[in-house]
Amino acid sequence: MTTGESPALTAPPGLPAGTVLPVDTVGLLEGLTTTRAIRRYTDEPVPREVLRTILFAATRAPSGSNRQPFRFVVLTDGPKAQAAKALIGQAARRVWDAKRQADGYDRGSGGVADSPKARTARALQRFVDGFERIPVLILPCLVRYREPTPSEGASVYPACQNLLLAARALGYGGAFTGWNFAVDAELRALLGVPDGTFIAGTITLGRPAGRHGPVRRRPLAELVYEEEWGCPADWAVDPAGTRFTTAGPPRPAAGSLGSAADPGPAADPGPAAEADLAADADPPRQPRPATVTGRDEGPQR
Template sequence: MSIDAGNPAPSQPPLFDTMATMRAMRRLKPDPVPDALLEQLVQAAVWGPSGGNMQCYEYVLVTDRSVMERLAPLWKRCVDAYLATTGKHGPEGMDEAAYGRMVAAIEYQRDHFAQTPALVIPCYRMPAQAPDEEGLRRSAEALGESAGQELARIQERFAALAEGSCVYPGVQNLLLAARGLGLAANITIWHLMLEAEWKQALGIPEDMHTFAAIPVGWPRGNFGPVRRRPVAEVIHRDGW
């Protein structure tokens, strides 16, 4: 789009600069993060949307160094399991040097996890509801027979995505807030490979689902522009 003096470009909200420089920051200083800032991060997460406005989320916030040291072996096992599946080369199209830097940062975080200042674990438990037979019948009628059968087939995936959609918008808010406050953070789900052990270590109820493990701290290094595919490559206008 051409710009001239008579039609100046609209100013870009500061949030756009925050998003454009919100890289996954895995190299953290061991310095503690004030509780007030950590509570701001969780507040930002709570402001995220929640399906049906049920707000059934809970956030485990770990700052105690002795607890972090107990979690470090679990983290190492999960990271090693992940790295074992990635191979020595990055995915097709990814710059090899960039891939090497990413792996080095992951290994650094693994080896220094016990010194992580804070860890946030978002949790969610969808409330149990008695089956509404009449509601299910009307839903099936609205969808049509074949679509209703397909929904029944993917019900487990549908339920998982329903919970995730109540959690991950809040997680993104948390990551944006961290970047805005000058804190480093990155989202991982590797803990799910040993979720039962993580729950046991943190006293999380068995029926509570965990959705991420987010290390937070002051960054070693600088924030910088994210590297993403061009928008023109990912847009499919009015259909695929």
């Protein structure tokens, strides 16, 4: 699924002669603050030219000592790609089913059809049920050059964020997931991924059936400290009109690192909060005025 009409090209100022990139109408700060995790896609294929530009942006990311140990396996519609999509899709359904039960998505407010919790569950169920039909999967990989360390992700995950931001700039969208971890050995055998190379996640990619828009997070004052831990910074104030969320999956009991029913962060559907998931759950609604401020526990629109 790599055919289709390519975007217009232009020679941007400040780049070497002959360098061409698609026209980007999304400013950097706008892209950073409005790139949602997109989990619903049209059937439109992603052109090779778009994939090239997105991966070019991804590979501009920083890495330790500029070693550039990231690699990307792009899965579209070839026989091995289809087999890999099926493997990850089956894992996604197993992991989501366990998480849905463990985190109680069908209990409490989950029984109210229009609650954020219920909309989140519908969004994820639809996502995993149609996983094999997603136009493109990209497996970001890290070629290890030393024993695994807690900081090694710093040389692959920035490239993943670059990838998602570039997709946003070109009118596409994606979501980062960890469902590949449940079938790591099978994927390695199928795709010939060598020992010593870490498959760091699965990025889904396509033309959004939903939409991007302002993401909600906790207030800046809760996340930024000055001088020492827990000391608020009086300048850490959100822009006027910012809307917030405290949504997120239930936390395991103190001292618990997860169980078979609670797969933990490696198998979690992705880094976005439940509000991000709910934002992509149903067709867009009429947005509320941007002047609304203060705490808002509902889903993103």
